Amino acid sequence: MLRNGGNEMKKSIALLGGFSLVLLILSVCFFYQPVSGIPKDLPRYACIVCAPEEGYWGKVKEGIRLADEDFHTSTRISGFSILDSARQVELLKEVEYLNLDGVITVGDPDILELNTIISQMESDDIPVVLIDTDSAQSGRSCYIGTDNYEAGRLAAEEILNRIDGDVHVAVLATGMEKSYQAERLRGFQAALEDSGRAEILEVCVNEQDKFSLMERITYLTETYDSMNAMFCAEASTTQYIGLAGNSLASLRDLVIIGFDDLDATLQAIRNGFLDATIIQDAQAMGYEAVRYLSSHAGHRTGRTETQNSDRFEPIAAGNLYTKIQIVTADNVDTYKIP
Amino acid sequence: MPHANPATLFYRKNPLFSHRKSLKLTEETTTKERLSAFYVLLFGVTLITVLFTFLIHTADSRQYQRVIHKMVVLNEFFESNEKVLAQIKSFVTAETTAPADIVNQNLDSMEACLALLQNSEQDLRIFRELQDCADMTDAIRTRTAPLYHAMELYKNKNASFETLHSGSREIYAISEALSSRYNIISKMLLDNIQQSFQAMQTRTHAFFVVFLIMTGILFFFLLFQIHELSRAVSGPVQALTQAAEKIKKDGICNSISVSVSAKVDRDLRILTEVFHDMLLQLKRQMEIITENARIAQELERAHLRELQLQINPHFMFNTLNMLSDTAYLEHADQTAQLLEQAAKMFRFSLDYAGKKITLYKELEELGRYVTIQEKRFGDRIRFLFELDESFHFIEIPALILQPLVENAIVHGVGMYTENGRITIRTRYEKETGTGWLIVEDNGLGMSEEKRIHILHDIHQYADSGLKIGLGNVYQRLRMTFGDRVSVEIASATEQGTRVAFAIPLPDMPLPGST
Numbered sequence: 001m002l003r004n005g006g007n008e009m010k011k012s013i014a015l016l017g018g019f020s021l022v023l024l025i026l027s028v029c030f031f032y033q034p035v036s037g038i039p040k041d042l043p044r045y046a047c048i049v050c051a052p053e054e055g056y057w058g059k060v061k062e063g064i065r066l067a068d069e070d071f072h073t074s075t076r077i078s079g080f081s082i083l084d085s086a087r088q089v090e091l092l093k094e095v096e097y098l099n100l101d102g103v104i105t106v107g108d109p110d111i112l113e114l115n116t117i118i119s120q121m122e123s124d125d126i127p128v129v130l131i132d133t134d135s136a137q138s139g140r141s142c143y144i145g146t147d148n149y150e151a152g153r154l155a156a157e158e159i160l161n162r163i164d165g166d167v168h169v170a171v172l173a174t175g176m177e178k179s180y181q182a183e184r185l186r187g188f189q190a191a192l193e194d195s196g197r198a199e200i201l202e203v204c205v206n207e208q209d210k211f212s213l214m215e216r217i218t219y220l221t222e223t224y225d226s227m228n229a230m231f232c233a234e235a236s237t238t239q240y241i242g243l244a245g246n247s248l249a250s251l252r253d254l255v256i257i258g259f260d261d262l263d264a265t266l267q268a269i270r271n272g273f274l275d276a277t278i279i280q281d282a283q284a285m286g287y288e289a290v291r292y293l294s295s296h297a298g299h300r301t302g303r304t305e306t307q308n309s310d311r312f313e314p315i316a317a318g319n320l321y322t323k324i325q326i327v328t329a330d331n332v333d334t335y336k337i338p
Numbered sequence: 339m340p341h342a343n344p345a346t347l348f349y350r351k352n353p354l355f356s357h358r359k360s361l362k363l364t365e366e367t368t369t370k371e372r373l374s375a376f377y378v379l380l381f382g383v384t385l386i387t388v389l390f391t392f393l394i395h396t397a398d399s400r401q402y403q404r405v406i407h408k409m410v411v412l413n414e415f416f417e418s419n420e421k422v423l424a425q426i427k428s429f430v431t432a433e434t435t436a437p438a439d440i441v442n443q444n445l446d447s448m449e450a451c452l453a454l455l456q457n458s459e460q461d462l463r464i465f466r467e468l469q470d471c472a473d474m475t476d477a478i479r480t481r482t483a484p485l486y487h488a489m490e491l492y493k494n495k496n497a498s499f500e501t502l503h504s505g506s507r508e509i510y511a512i513s514e515a516l517s518s519r520y521n522i523i524s525k526m527l528l529d530n531i532q533q534s535f536q537a538m539q540t541r542t543h544a545f546f547v548v549f550l551i552m553t554g555i556l557f558f559f560l561l562f563q564i565h566e567l568s569r570a571v572s573g574p575v576q577a578l579t580q581a582a583e584k585i586k587k588d589g590i591c592n593s594i595s596v597s598v599s600a601k602v603d604r605d606l607r608i609l610t611e612v613f614h615d616m617l618l619q620l621k622r623q624m625e626i627i628t629e630n631a632r633i634a635q636e637l638e639r640a641h642l643r644e645l646q647l648q649i650n651p652h653f654m655f656n657t658l659n660m661l662s663d664t665a666y667l668e669h670a671d672q673t674a675q676l677l678e679q680a681a682k683m684f685r686f687s688l689d690y691a692g693k694k695i696t697l698y699k700e701l702e703e704l705g706r707y708v709t710i711q712e713k714r715f716g717d718r719i720r721f722l723f724e725l726d727e728s729f730h731f732i733e734i735p736a737l738i739l740q741p742l743v744e745n746a747i748v749h750g751v752g753m754y755t756e757n758g759r760i761t762i763r764t765r766y767e768k769e770t771g772t773g774w775l776i777v778e779d780n781g782l783g784m785s786e787e788k789r790i791h792i793l794h795d796i797h798q799y800a801d802s803g804l805k806i807g808l809g810n811v812y813q814r815l816r817m818t819f820g821d822r823v824s825v826e827i828a829s830a831t832e833q834g835t836r837v838a839f840a841i842p843l844p845d846m847p848l849p850g851s852t
Contacts, residue, residue, distance in 0.1 A: 097473060098473040
């Protein structure tokens with residue numbers, strides 16, 4: 001059939017062959033999914049932190065995700081409401097049933113049950129890393145977070161730098177029973193005292209809402225004529241300053257230093273209602289927590305350590321303070337956590 | 339040895355096409371081959387389209403089935419967990435016999451489900467959840483035996499109710515924690531399914547777009563093939579039809595030629611070219627028939643003229659014989675001899691007109707004529723013979739040379755009072771196989787213009803039948819020896835004329851030759 005004169009047939013067959021080949025290649029390109037397999041013996045950690053997926057806690061989770069990639073670990077993140085410490089305890093109890101290599105959670109020195117369960121885990125050879133808030137009495141392996149005392153001092157120094165004469169400052173917080181705010185205030189006070197030209201007019205504890213804050217600010221401005229500075233010791237109060245600034249023109253005459261870099265806070269700096277904010281490296285907290293566990297855990301289950309990052313030196317047990325820096329109108333759009 | 343193409347054989351066998359050396363047949367395509375190729379392409383494209391569609395559909399289905407299977411296994415796992423929980427609750431509250439077998443069976447089933455899911459899982463997050471589930475299943479298993487033991491102790495009053503229930507509460511907690519994972523894993527699986535299906539859908543759409551483009555291109559190629567095919571068939575058929583109509587209308591002689599494009603298929607080209615050649619052949623046959631009819635008519639006319647001419651020579655012959663007898667009676671011997679020679683010459687022309695004689699005989703008769711002319715012109719004209727007798731045996735039409743000599747006398751040396759010379763020469767050229775009949779004189783000659791005019795007249799005679807001496811001789815020689823007979827005239831004013839006829843005598847067996 002394909003003798004001389006069968007050129008048309010040859011052409012047809014060649015065309016069909018080419019057509020099939022191209023389709024085959026395309027099929028492979030489009031549909032072939034190599035079964036890569038997943039590593040099944042990764043060190044397993046549980047991270048039990050506050051629920052929000054964005055903002056501060058979102059950065060913590062992003063740091064954990066990055067660290068999992070870098071150190072080849074598997075960290076399961078569970079969230080609980082910031083006000084629901086019972087749920088945190090419940091989630092931690094669940095961890096007891098699992099054969100895990102480490103736990104990351106948020107400490108709270110005031111919750112006894114939390115400290116007890118952390119202590120129990122440590123005694124069961126499950127290393128616990130506390131982030132954001134420490135609770136040394138829990139017996140945790142490591143605390144990774146901001147040095148709140150230093151953060152308070154940094155805020156005070158910024159106010160002193162901005163005001164030449166005497167400084168009369170009011171402090172806004174959501175609860176001095178919270179250790180991190182108390183630490184910040186301690187550091188803040190120490191720096192002011194060291195300067196010899198500053199006094200704290202009042203430490204106001206307000207609710208975490210805009211109206212409560214506005215009431216407090218109105219009260220302070222009406223009560224203290226000499227007040228020329230204000231320090232917001234935590235994130236939620238700081239973000240409402242920007243929102244309150246539109247209603248309270250007197251705020252513009254004050255030097256106001258806040259905390260954390262929520263979107264509203266940064267916008268308040270851009271709008272001139274806020275002079276500066278102290279920011280924490282939340283992502284580093286998550287990242288360092290996993291790195292700590294990957295370098296210290298594994299003994300319990302006998303899994304091979306898979307750390308392969310040379311970004312940091314191994315962390316010693318104890319405290320690891322992540323970096324803090326100050327953001328002002330000058331660097332509000334360009335700052336970057338190293 | 340390769341088989342010859344049938345079309346080639348046809349051409350080789352048929353002498354009509356033997357001259358077609360340039361026709362290339364072996365590499366050309368026939369309509370049948372073209373049709374076969376078209377059907378193969380059409381069938382192939384359809385088959386491939388169906389095959390790939392089926393494969394893609396199968397791939398989709400398999401992925402769907404895999405996911406469904408995962409969901410079924412996951413459901414089975416959590417159903418078993420529910421059963422374990424129910425059994426434990428029933429055991430603790432109703433204080434029944436330890437359901438160890440049933441619980442262990444369900445726990446085994448749960449572990450099997452987990453192993454199945456873990457083995458096929460590609461998502462690290464889901465795998466992690468399954469690992470946790472496996473740990474919790476194991477935790478339940480390790481806590482069941484102490485619970486059964488606690489029940490025994492409680493029944494024997496050796497343990498408190500609180501001790502019993504703290505063990506069961508732990509199992510409930512684990513089991514409930516497991517149940518809470520069901521929603522998480524299901525959601526992850528569903529998210530994965532959604533992503534996977536979206537990706538699959540995107541890939542399938544992209545593939546189908548490319549596939550459709552390619553199929554579209556092939557489809558247009560097929561359309562082009564159909565167009566080419568119909569053109570290849572209809573073009574030659576239309577040409578043949580037009581040619582047939584032309585033949586019907588104008589006849590074969592006025593019909594046009596049939597030609598086809600070089601792109602036409604081999605079989606249709608053969609058909610068209612055969613038709614074309616048949617047409618040419620018919621036209622040629624018609625021309626030959628017409629020519630033969632004309633020649634027949636001419637011959638009939640010539641025969642009539644010959645019959646008419648026969649009357650005069652008889653009268654002249656009788657008269658000349660009577661005059662010759664009278665000349666003898668009057669003792670005029672020379673006149674009597676001349677008259678006798680003239681009478682024999684007339685007798686010869688009467689007997690051999692239109693017949694063939696040997697060149698020897700022709701020369702003999704020419705001698706009589708020359709004798710008469712010598713008596714007539716005396717010393718004024720000399721006649722010379724230079725003869726090559728090697729081919730004198732050939733037969734030529736009678737009275738070929740006499741008109742030539744007569745022309746030489748009348749138009750050449752007739753007016754000379756002295757030194758007139760006429761040479762009759764025969765010669766055979768062995769190299770070319772040509773016999774030459776030459777009559778040469780040293781007479782008045784002619785201008786170049788007149789020479790050309792005479793040559794033209796000689797050839798015209800051949801075509802139109804004009805009667806001039808040379809033309810007559812030339813025509814008769816051609817009728818005897820064919821178209822290769824040629825005539826040459828060389829002449830110069832006051833120097834003479836040379837008339838030569840070349841007769842083709844190829845491979846003539848000459849006397850004495852071996």
